[in-house]
Amino acid sequence: MTAAAPHHTAEKLCRLLSDMTGQTVSEGRRWRIESSLRPLLRARGLTSLDALIAAIERDPGGPLAAQAVDAMLNHESSFFRDIGVFRTIEQSVLPRIRDAAREKLLRIWCAGASTGQEAYSLAMMLKRMGPMWDDWRISIHATDVSPAAIETARRGRYTQMDMQRGLPINELLRWFTAVGDDWQLSDEIREMVSFSADNLLDPRRVSGLFDLILCRNVLFYFPEETKRAACARLAAFARPGTYLVLGAGEMLTGLGSRFVSCRDLNCIYIADRRSDPTRPDRYASETLAS
Amino acid sequence: MPHCLVVDDSKVIRKVARHILESLHLQVDEAGDGREALEMCDASMPDVVLLDWNMPIMSGLDFLKELSRRNLAHPPKVIFCTTENGVDYIRAAVDAGADEYVMKPFDRDTLESKLQIVGVL
Ligand SMILES: C[S@@+](CC[C@H](N)C(=O)[O-])C[C@H]1O[C@@H](n2cnc3c(N)ncnc32)[C@H](O)[C@@H]1O
Numbered sequence: 001m002t003a004a005a006p007h008h009t010a011e012k013l014c015r016l017l018s019d020m021t022g023q024t025v026s027e028g029r030r031w032r033i034e035s036s037l038r039p040l041l042r043a044r045g046l047t048s049l050d051a052l053i054a055a056i057e058r059d060p061g062g063p064l065a066a067q068a069v070d071a072m073l074n075h076e077s078s079f080f081r082d083i084g085v086f087r088t089i090e091q092s093v094l095p096r097i098r099d100a101a102r103e104k105l106l107r108i109w110c111a112g113a114s115t116g117q118e119a120y121s122l123a124m125m126l127k128r129m130g131p132m133w134d135d136w137r138i139s140i141h142a143t144d145v146s147p148a149a150i151e152t153a154r155r156g157r158y159t160q161m162d163m164q165r166g167l168p169i170n171e172l173l174r175w176f177t178a179v180g181d182d183w184q185l186s187d188e189i190r191e192m193v194s195f196s197a198d199n200l201l202d203p204r205r206v207s208g209l210f211d212l213i214l215c216r217n218v219l220f221y222f223p224e225e226t227k228r229a230a231c232a233r234l235a236a237f238a239r240p241g242t243y244l245v246l247g248a249g250e251m252l253t254g255l256g257s258r259f260v261s262c263r264d265l266n267c268i269y270i271a272d273r274r275s276d277p278t279r280p281d282r283y284a285s286e287t288l289a290s
Numbered sequence: 291m292p293h294c295l296v297v298d299d300s301k302v303i304r305k306v307a308r309h310i311l312e313s314l315h316l317q318v319d320e321a322g323d324g325r326e327a328l329e330m331c332d333a334s335m336p337d338v339v340l341l342d343w344n345m346p347i348m349s350g351l352d353f354l355k356e357l358s359r360r361n362l363a364h365p366p367k368v369i370f371c372t373t374e375n376g377v378d379y380i381r382a383a384v385d386a387g388a389d390e391y392v393m394k395p396f397d398r399d400t401l402e403s404k405l406q407i408v409g410v411l
């Protein structure tokens with residue numbers, strides 16, 4: 001096998017990825033396709049990327065296509081990733097939501113949640129915040145386009161390496177038990193989070209309005225028009241005053257989004273009045289831009 | 291620039307840790323055991339100590355006990371560094387005063403996240 005996939009082969013795989021997730025692979029990163037798919041080729045006894053494509057084409061909606069897409073996605077995540085942002089959520093965003101709430105219901109959506117660390121970090125944080133949420137109903141819904149990532153997330157079992165990256169020692173002692181070389185998250189935290197395998201561009205199992213939406217390190221891999229469509233989708237689940245958290249370095253400038261930057265809070269945006277979901281044209285006006 | 295003391299009897303581990311910590315813009319000193327580390331702390335208190343657990347002469351645990359006896363107004367943050375991941379083991383270190391822990395072998399992302407958690411970065 002050559003180190004880099006031939007152009008037309010890489011092209012086909014990129015198109016598959018883009019069709020299923022909206023994500024694009026820049027020219028500079030195409031060389032990674034081959035190495036990311038190598039384990040799948042080996043597991044399926046396929047000798048080349050062309051053989052993989054042929055097998056996918058024989059069964060277009062089948063599991064192999066999903067597995068190939070999954071292998072090409074970047075699922076990197078960690079507990080309390082960019083801890084400064086989590087501190088901002090804890091110290092500023094959640095208290096503001098709480099102060100402005102009309103009922104004691106907190107709804108959070110993690111879009112592009114990967115293997116669950118982000119959603120579980122929020123759950124642990126809410127527990128740590130203690131009595132202020134005691135009589136609240138809290139729901140955290142986490143979605144990812146990758147069913148495999150969602151499966152891992154649901155299970156709540158992490159390797160030592162996953163734990164090291166960002167999980168404070170007190171949270172480890174409070175919520176995890178060692179199982180062999182791995183660590184199992186307690187049911188108490190797992191039960192605070194619901195999961196569904198959903199594409200952000202067409203989130204079928206997501207419903208209602210959220211007070212806080214996290215979509216971190218996901219938009220980054222979308223081309224401009226897909227970013228625009230994704231923002232419109234997020235806005236459809238926001239009421240005026242809903243907070244949106246993006247990844248470090250991700251920005252909405254120029255996307256015509258209804259979220260405006262919170263000047264005093266890094267990476268945090270807030271839905272403005274125009275995103276009022278009571279408007280009848282809410283969803284219709286936000287068809288996928290292409 | 292935050293100041294980190296790396297305490298480990300392995301020269302290789304100290305070298306790896308120094309390399310990573312310097313790339314994170316920390317000023318780094320090294321000690322080969324707990325006794326030497328205490329002397330260095332008395333001379334100039336670091337902001338954070340990356341502390342090995344099993345060392346000859348004075349162990350990480352004994353170092354922590356000695357340090358807490360000094361009743362410092364601003365004690366350094368302590369990240370203990372071990373090859374074992376048993377919960378009891380980790381709990382013992384926390385009880386002795388460690389702020390965070392890291393497993394060997396560690397990488398840059400891991401150390402960076404630990405330094406952020408203890409507020410040094
Ligand atoms: C780099 S990870 C970020 C995970 C987490 N948000 C964080 O910041 O740690 C990006 C995740 O977005 C997911 N993703 C990519 N395209 C998506 C789409 N169209 N809809 C939903 N999730 C998507 C990927 O599967 C991947 O798990």
